[in-house]
Amino acid sequence: MTDSKDRLLPEKELEFIKRIHGVLIDYLDQKENSLVNPSMAHDNPKSGVNFSLDEPNDHDSIESLIDQYLGSAIDTSSPHFYNQLFSGFSTMGYLGEIIASITNSSMYTFEMSPMATLIEVELIKKMTTIVGYENGFGTFVTGGSNANLVAMLAARDRIYPKSKKEGLYNEKILCAFVSEESHYSYIKAGYQLGIGIDQIIRVSCDQTGHMDTDALSLEIKNAIHAGRIPFFVGATAGTTIRGAFDPIKKINEICKNNHLWFHIDGSWGGSVLLSKQHSELLDGSEESDSFAWCAHKMMGVPLMCTVILMKDKDVLRNINNVPSTDYLFHGEKMDLGLHSLQCGRRTDSIKLWLTWKYYGDIGFEKRIDRLFDLAKYAESKVRSSKLFKMVSPCESLNVCFQIQPKELNQSEWSTFTKNVRNRLVEEGEIMVNYANIGDISCIRLIIVNFNLRRHHLDTFFEGIETVSKETLRDLFN
Ligand SMILES: Cc1ncc(COP(=O)(O)O)c(C=O)c1O
Numbered sequence: 001m002t003d004s005k006d007r008l009l010p011e012k013e014l015e016f017i018k019r020i021h022g023v024l025i026d027y028l029d030q031k032e033n034s035l036v037n038p039s040m041a042h043d044n045p046k047s048g049v050n051f052s053l054d055e056p057n058d059h060d061s062i063e064s065l066i067d068q069y070l071g072s073a074i075d076t077s078s079p080h081f082y083n084q085l086f087s088g089f090s091t092m093g094y095l096g097e098i099i100a101s102i103t104n105s106s107m108y109t110f111e112m113s114p115m116a117t118l119i120e121v122e123l124i125k126k127m128t129t130i131v132g133y134e135n136g137f138g139t140f141v142t143g144g145s146n147a148n149l150v151a152m153l154a155a156r157d158r159i160y161p162k163s164k165k166e167g168l169y170n171e172k173i174l175c176a177f178v179s180e181e182s183h184y185s186y187i188k189a190g191y192q193l194g195i196g197i198d199q200i201i202r203v204s205c206d207q208t209g210h211m212d213t214d215a216l217s218l219e220i221k222n223a224i225h226a227g228r229i230p231f232f233v234g235a236t237a238g239t240t241i242r243g244a245f246d247p248i249k250k251i252n253e254i255c256k257n258n259h260l261w262f263h264i265d266g267s268w269g270g271s272v273l274l275s276k277q278h279s280e281l282l283d284g285s286e287e288s289d290s291f292a293w294c295a296h297k298m299m300g301v302p303l304m305c306t307v308i309l310m311k312d313k314d315v316l317r318n319i320n321n322v323p324s325t326d327y328l329f330h331g332e333k334m335d336l337g338l339h340s341l342q343c344g345r346r347t348d349s350i351k352l353w354l355t356w357k358y359y360g361d362i363g364f365e366k367r368i369d370r371l372f373d374l375a376k377y378a379e380s381k382v383r384s385s386k387l388f389k390m391v392s393p394c395e396s397l398n399v400c401f402q403i404q405p406k407e408l409n410q411s412e413w414s415t416f417t418k419n420v421r422n423r424l425v426e427e428g429e430i431m432v433n434y435a436n437i438g439d440i441s442c443i444r445l446i447i448v449n450f451n452l453r454r455h456h457l458d459t460f461f462e463g464i465e466t467v468s469k470e471t472l473r474d475l476f477n
Contacts, residue, residue: 263289417434
């Protein structure tokens with residue numbers, strides 16, 4: 001059937017791919033010594049890159065563009081990258097990404113992706129069981145934001161089943177409840193689902209960032225009194241800024257008493273279920289109706305890799321069942337596209353499956369336990385310092401602290417903290433973010449890189465202390 005003319009790739013292309021693989025291997029090999037933010041070392045990261053798309057380019061110029069890209073990319077694999085809720089390099093994840101791209105399949109039908117379908121089903125079974133659903137189901141989605149959207153859609157479908165066909169026009173106003181420290185994706189979901197941003201009620205939190213359940217009960221009561229229809233509560237397991245875990249059991253009780261959909265956004269913290277030592281943070285998760293879980297965060301798999309899990313195995317099928325799909329779905333029960341908002345969908349499951357196969361449950365557990373130990377270590381460094389002050393206790397992997405030099409007034413600490421952070425990041429060796437808690441700005445140090453060790457944290461604290469002193473000196477000179 002195939003002769004030499006039918007080769008997938010001309011010899012020249014194959015040679016080029018091999019050459020670039022070499023470049024990628026060299027890149028991985030040299031990462032250890034590179035800056036987290038290499039573009040900070042150059043005069044202008046944009047200089048010399050030709051971004052325009054008019055002319056074709058040969059292999060040599062493509063190679064130099066790839067070099068330029070790699071040379072300026074933030075090194076998120078570095079243990080000195082603390083900026084977001086992900087960090088690190090995953091060998092199995094990387095290989096899974098290449099396999100997904102080389103096979104370029106799509107998850108809609110079993111026919112298109114037989115092995116990836118079985119892999120995804122196995123992962124969903126494993127993850128729903130870990131959450132505590134006996135007969136649940138789920139699907140991979142494009143990220144935590146999308147998982148929260150799908151959960152809210154399922155809840156809307158349950159309370160107003162007719163809305164799928166008729167929309168919300170003849171219905172009373174719905175309202176949902178999330179904490180004031182929950183992720184902004186809930187607000188977007190309210191907009192996207194026609195519920196309205198104003199109907200996403202942001203319940204106040206206690207001093208340490210957990211949803212205040214008395215306030216939740218009161219908000220529900222007030223909403224009913226005002227003629228609105230409460231339908232959804234979104235708890236957060238691992239808030240974006242403080243890493244706080246909302247009180248799952250209490251919230252569940254309120255949901256059950258009021259017949260509300262109970263969703264847990266475990267995008268960040270869901271992975272603690274893999275640790276016997278820390279899973280108690282999510283005690284009661286089995287009582288929820290849905291659960292968002294990002295493997296690209298605490299499980300160290302490359303972005304994006306998220307599941308939305310449902311306690312009721314039929315929900316996803318129901319909300320995604322629409323007409324005019326028979327060109328694609330021909331009656332095969334294992335067609336996962338029937339359960340998904342997306343039509344074409346990447347085989348994100350492969351990278352998680354390979355990683356899980358490699359580490360086993362025990363490998364994830366050890367790594368996550370180590371991260372918790374390191375976060376405690378970082379917290380102890382802050383607590384023993386005269387310059388730094390925790391602004392909230394470290395409950396999981398977020399260490400939030402402020403820089404409080406005694407030479408400055410309290411009112412100046414927030415600005416000073418942001419200035420130090422910006423200066424530190426400009427130096428290019430460390431990348432950490434700042435965030436606001438109430439009206440206080442703080443450093444939000446995220447401990448999530450599986451390669452992180454105590455000595456990296458020592459370097460981090462030495463670095464930030466040095467930059468704090470320099471910034472202070474400049475202020476008074
Ligand atoms: C608690 C929480 N939920 C949802 C999200 C959104 O996740 P994604 O970036 O995968 O859409 C985030 C992102 O940081 C988050 O912290």
